[in-house]
Amino acid sequence: LENMAxxxxxxxxxxxxxxLGDKNKEVISHRFLLSKITDLIEEHISAIS
Incomplete structure (x- = not known):
């Protein structure tokens, strides 16, 4: 994420x-962001249920 920032x-x-120049770091960063966004969506769904 630091490289992306x-x-x-x-x-x-x-x-x-x-x-980014390093495709491996880019994939890892995208997967990390996706997992955090998924967690936030799940928390939101739980809160409104």
Missing amino acids: AEAVKRDGRLARFP
Whole structure:
């Protein structure tokens, strides 16, 4: 995520707008973000149920 954030600062501020040089780190970062977003969605669904 730190690499993605550093790239975002250099460009337009958005994460994952351009591919990173290290594809493996990029995939790991995307999977991490997806897991966090999934957790937030599940928490939200539980809260409104």
